[in-house]
Amino acid sequence: MHNQDFFLSAIIYLGAAVISVPIAKRLGLGSVLGYLLAGVLIGPFVLGLVGTEAGEVMHFAEFGVVLMLFVIGLELEPSLLWKMRRSIFGLGGLQVLGTATLIGFTAHFFGFQLNRAIAIGLILALSSTAIVLQTLSEKGLMRNIAGRSAFSVLLFQDMAVIPILALIPVLASLGAPADLSESALNNIDGVAALPGYLQLLIIIGAMSTIVIIGRFAARHVFRFIAETGMHEVFVALALLMVIGIALAMDAIGLSPALGTFAAGVVLADNEYRHELETTIDPFKGLLLGLFFISVGASINFALLVQEPLTIIQFLLLLILIKFVVLLILGKAFKLKKGYEFLFAFLLAQASEFSFVLISFSKQNMLLDEHTSAILLLIVTLSMAVSPLLLIFNDKLVSPILARWQNKVEYDEIDEEENPVILAGFGRFGLAIGRILIANGFKVTILDNNPSNVETLRKYGFKLYFGDISRPTMLEKAGIKNARLLILSMAEHDEALKISKFVRKKYPNVKILARARDIFHVFEYFNLNVKTVQREMFESATELGTQALQQLGFSNYEAYRATRTFKHHEEQVIDELYKHWLEDHGKFIKETRRFSEQVAETLNAEKNYSIHDTDCAWDVASLKNELTKEEDKIT
Amino acid sequence: MKKILILFAHPAYQKSRINKALINQVKGIEGVTINNLYEKYPDFFIDVPVEQKLLLEHDIIIWHHPFYWYSAPAIIKEWMDLVLQHGFAYGTKGRALEGKWAISAISTGGRKTIYSESGDNHFTINQFLAPYNQSATLCRMKYLPPFVVHSSHTLTERDLQLHADDYQRMILSLRDEKYDETTFSEAEYINHIIPHDA
Numbered sequence: 001m002h003n004q005d006f007f008l009s010a011i012i013y014l015g016a017a018v019i020s021v022p023i024a025k026r027l028g029l030g031s032v033l034g035y036l037l038a039g040v041l042i043g044p045f046v047l048g049l050v051g052t053e054a055g056e057v058m059h060f061a062e063f064g065v066v067l068m069l070f071v072i073g074l075e076l077e078p079s080l081l082w083k084m085r086r087s088i089f090g091l092g093g094l095q096v097l098g099t100a101t102l103i104g105f106t107a108h109f110f111g112f113q114l115n116r117a118i119a120i121g122l123i124l125a126l127s128s129t130a131i132v133l134q135t136l137s138e139k140g141l142m143r144n145i146a147g148r149s150a151f152s153v154l155l156f157q158d159m160a161v162i163p164i165l166a167l168i169p170v171l172a173s174l175g176a177p178a179d180l181s182e183s184a185l186n187n188i189d190g191v192a193a194l195p196g197y198l199q200l201l202i203i204i205g206a207m208s209t210i211v212i213i214g215r216f217a218a219r220h221v222f223r224f225i226a227e228t229g230m231h232e233v234f235v236a237l238a239l240l241m242v243i244g245i246a247l248a249m250d251a252i253g254l255s256p257a258l259g260t261f262a263a264g265v266v267l268a269d270n271e272y273r274h275e276l277e278t279t280i281d282p283f284k285g286l287l288l289g290l291f292f293i294s295v296g297a298s299i300n301f302a303l304l305v306q307e308p309l310t311i312i313q314f315l316l317l318l319i320l321i322k323f324v325v326l327l328i329l330g331k332a333f334k335l336k337k338g339y340e341f342l343f344a345f346l347l348a349q350a351s352e353f354s355f356v357l358i359s360f361s362k363q364n365m366l367l368d369e370h371t372s373a374i375l376l377l378i379v380t381l382s383m384a385v386s387p388l389l390l391i392f393n394d395k396l397v398s399p400i401l402a403r404w405q406n407k408v409e410y411d412e413i414d415e416e417e418n419p420v421i422l423a424g425f426g427r428f429g430l431a432i433g434r435i436l437i438a439n440g441f442k443v444t445i446l447d448n449n450p451s452n453v454e455t456l457r458k459y460g461f462k463l464y465f466g467d468i469s470r471p472t473m474l475e476k477a478g479i480k481n482a483r484l485l486i487l488s489m490a491e492h493d494e495a496l497k498i499s500k501f502v503r504k505k506y507p508n509v510k511i512l513a514r515a516r517d518i519f520h521v522f523e524y525f526n527l528n529v530k531t532v533q534r535e536m537f538e539s540a541t542e543l544g545t546q547a548l549q550q551l552g553f554s555n556y557e558a559y560r561a562t563r564t565f566k567h568h569e570e571q572v573i574d575e576l577y578k579h580w581l582e583d584h585g586k587f588i589k590e591t592r593r594f595s596e597q598v599a600e601t602l603n604a605e606k607n608y609s610i611h612d613t614d615c616a617w618d619v620a621s622l623k624n625e626l627t628k629e630e631d632k633i634t
Numbered sequence: 635m636k637k638i639l640i641l642f643a644h645p646a647y648q649k650s651r652i653n654k655a656l657i658n659q660v661k662g663i664e665g666v667t668i669n670n671l672y673e674k675y676p677d678f679f680i681d682v683p684v685e686q687k688l689l690l691e692h693d694i695i696i697w698h699h700p701f702y703w704y705s706a707p708a709i710i711k712e713w714m715d716l717v718l719q720h721g722f723a724y725g726t727k728g729r730a731l732e733g734k735w736a737i738s739a740i741s742t743g744g745r746k747t748i749y750s751e752s753g754d755n756h757f758t759i760n761q762f763l764a765p766y767n768q769s770a771t772l773c774r775m776k777y778l779p780p781f782v783v784h785s786s787h788t789l790t791e792r793d794l795q796l797h798a799d800d801y802q803r804m805i806l807s808l809r810d811e812k813y814d815e816t817t818f819s820e821a822e823y824i825n826h827i828i829p830h831d832a
Binding site: 554555556557558559560622623 | 645646647648672673674676677743787788
């Protein structure tokens, strides 16, 4: 019975996600907005598929944030974290202080008592880790300077939650009758109730335990489990560890997210890091999705309809204050090229921690029922608006800024005039680039993977981070004056689109392309791009040569055999291309693609014998002739 | 003791009876290096420094190959083009090979009689080998009379063994300096002047 309820809810939540997220993605709105809209749809005010239990679901799903911080911790080595200390404490500290003060003043101005105003300021100063980090990783901005700065601020806020929790009862006691505040104080349990120095000791003790276990014991445990060869046990262990840390942190009154983040950092150079990451990732993704859906579902539209003006006014004010503070701080901390705007828009919403803090304040009689409800609604709405703000930044603000400053939001390219543009610098492009550079050619290299860009720059490659499929990017890279455009990227369909564009607009540029398979090759042929290499073919034939050698062929024999095969393959491809042109309209399903390719190749192969071409140095016929002659003579 | 480098080239070694016999007979002899070019460079990408170092380490160089179209298989030409660099092998400063000996060891299907002015091939083997002779001379090497196996397609097993023994004896004599150098100028083929006490 209960099970049925559970599965029914699961169907509703999962179904909502599966339907709305792809649509939102297709519309360029990002997954967060998709989840939120899904939540609104199934929520009590539209379809009514889920009711007030959405709030409970949200509490459960907040665990996604914990998992997310763990995964992020895994990617951050301690040395990197140490480098970020200035932006964590400087930028983060000033952000919380500045925003809390400004919001506090505003609240006081609107008639709240000073202690309440301060509480509201502190509550709303926080930004949503879940939304921001999800957006960052979805947009590949985790390693971008604006992304890093935003992350630093979030990290500081996570730490700030603990003292704020401790502060709320104190604030409550300031403006209320003494006996009430007494009882409220007794209500807080855990670390917050202890004297300050003990709290500090416990925090240090907990962190040290995590560090010591992570450094010295974790490796052996992981190995022991990994050696069982049972993946699910490893999954269980990983979850056990993260949940255990989260609960332990919670028990001593620390932020679970912070605790697991620390655990992640400690494990960052562990050899099971990748295994952990890929194990936790799907749980993280699902829980976060669930979290966003529940946020959407718990938007109190009744209240919004009752007091639309108040709510919208405060919502705009909140976003405005946060945005201005962030923008000023961003500029002060030397964010440039529009990154300060990205940074400010990223963090201009309230946090999931705000929910906790609001209900805690209500418990402590610091905020009344009505104020709490309005605040909750504003926090939720600010989170829902957040993805829209980013779209606003992407589509409007940053193009305008770019025009003002004559800069794009990607890397700025200093009007290159190199003869070669290499699009895509992963495993494939790297080899091409190295050959060209080693032979003294100047190459403009574009890549859309920020981590690639960062690594390869360290080795002295001149590399630009950017979305290659955008015409402006290519133009900036100097397509007008280039002789060659080499499409070495793995995004095959994008690459086709680019060559279509370049063929039309810059017909003099010669295009060289990497293809996935023969059908992809044919698509290039159709665009009159004839210099195409299948990404696997050459290396496979190389290994084939080596196999022949191992089977006893002489090196030259094996070499010739493979050359012959390749030559024969060219003929087969010509044949197949003609065939493909004939029934071009035929829709070949992706899944059928490979079997189709094999069948057609093998059929075409029947027309060519591979064995009759390599008769060089065969002396049999010569011998025959000679023997006959000698017979004649004798 | 002289050190001998055999630059062996046969694109279809597995199909050649005579060259298998010859090479097998001299394999593993102390002081003799067999450098199988087609095996080493199937894609013709010859490692020039490695080859030049090999030349420096040896005193006698043997171009051992079948006689294709009155010349050598392609990789021998590629080897000469790349390895015998100006400034290394020839030119005023190219004295790396000075004083070394060079010799051609070839197998041909044709009988000896057709390699003459009146025969079908109109020229003698030594006339055809003029480019190798002159290349060696330009590199300040002494070019010896060639080791030649005729009628390679119709040799009996016994003939094969005789030639292989000759080849081995020739190489051992070269290695142990048993040749009377004055006989080189008179001999048409080195086969005819192999010392019998080798």
